[in-house]
Amino acid sequence: MSRKNLNIGLYGFGCVGFGLYEVLQKTPGLKANIRNICVKDKNKPREIGIENFTFDQNDILNDDDINVVVELIDDADAAFEIVSAALKKGKAVVSANKKMIAEHFTELLELQEKYNVPLLYEAAACASMPIIRNLEEYYDNDLLESIEGIVNGSTNYILTKTFAENLSYDDALKQAQDKGFAESNPILDTGGFDAKYKLLILLAHSFGYVAKPSDIFNIGIDGIGTLELKYAREKGLKIKLIAQAFKAADGKLSAFVIPKFVSPEERLYSVDDVFNGVLTKTSFADTQFFVGKGAGAHPTASAVLSDISALSYNYRYEYKKIKQKEDLILSDDVTLNVLLRHKKEDAETFKKKFITIEEAYTNNEAGYITGTLTLQSLKDIQSGNNGDRSFILQNIVTAKETAIAESVLTA
Ligand SMILES: NC(=O)c1ccc[n+]([C@@H]2O[C@H](COP(=O)([O-])OP(=O)(O)OC[C@H]3O[C@@H](n4cnc5c(N)ncnc54)[C@H](OP(=O)(O)O)[C@@H]3O)[C@@H](O)[C@H]2O)c1
Structure with missing residues (x-):
């Protein structure tokens, strides 16, 4: 050709x-x-x-x-x-x-x-990592069940530096900006908006669902406090900003960006600094893992170069999955296991929003609750956030686990 x-x-x-x-x-x-x-x-x-x-x-x-x-x-x-x-x-x-x-x-x-x-x-999306073309071209017959990943290089850099080197949040952000990893407006990165925009693009190419930015819920890393960092360190976990989307059997799609505790057994645990990592889960191939630099002059330019090269062969996205017009709806009908840090006075109100509570602790000023709640309840609590509360996801609770928990509560 x-x-x-x-x-x-x-x-x-x-x-x-x-x-x-x-x-x-x-x-x-x-x-x-x-x-x-x-x-x-x-x-x-x-x-x-x-x-x-x-x-x-x-x-x-x-x-x-x-x-x-x-x-x-x-x-x-x-x-x-x-x-x-x-x-x-x-x-x-x-x-x-x-x-x-x-x-x-x-x-x-x-x-x-x-x-x-x-x-x-x-x-x-993910700068040097060729994720869009893979989602667009490769996953077609082998149906995708979920995508999950670290898609923002600068927040991953900041979290790595605050965690591993005990750098202050402001110093780590300044380093990310000096190295050209961060957006000109830092809230786009630290507020989880950049990750949300990328998730929106990945959703279109993976599930054929075209969302508006306001449809996708996002929490960034700017609210993470010392209690959550201490909790993670004590349990041998890291905190990563994770964008994820998954499809339930009934055609309901969930998609959100929330910081998450990640254990050493998980692949995303070792994705540090400016690297991005995305896990895909499909019906037949099971899990696959992409990793690559998610920001920086040459890594980002390499993806631009690849697109320019593709144009020289008349390549274009066919948007096959969008054209298949599958009836998907974006749903909040998902149960999350989280750690919530809150003000002392809010403890009893917030406890009522949880389906199950594993641990609850309050001192003279603040407290935390670990347990399960729906995405809708999480959004309700987050909507009144004045910087006095933060959520870290522990894991998604499957429909079967939710049903068991509810039957125990109603028994
Ligand atoms: N940096 C990364 O690692 C990275 C990774 C992935 C994607 N991106 C994306 O790549 C894009 C560029 O990012 P960057 O980091 O290269 O930004 P940057 O270093 O801030 O450079 C922005 C450039 O845009 C020019 N510019 C701004 N408004 C303009 C206008 N109206 N007309 C013409 N030029 C204009 C500026 O001109 P002057 O030079 O005259 O100021 C400057 O040269 C952004 O969309 C960003 O989200 C960046």
């Missing part, structure tokens, strides 16, 4: 944009050259000559010789404007912007269809 020549218009020359520039210099086999680069700040010093840049986004959009737009900017609203304009002009697009893709998934699907042009975004 002959490969297409690609003339690239690049938006953004920050961590990933410059990373891509460097990576392209080292891959001469790919017939892809950067024709123009659009950035924002006219006064910023650049690694290459100013003659390579424009500050007018239309210079790329109106250049008929440019057939591929690579969007690597840190502003999701401006990114959507650029990407939708490029697709309307018939230009193929590569993007790493998970927030933009998650917020506009349906519109972007329609634009690809209407203007018959591809949009690829492997770097938007």
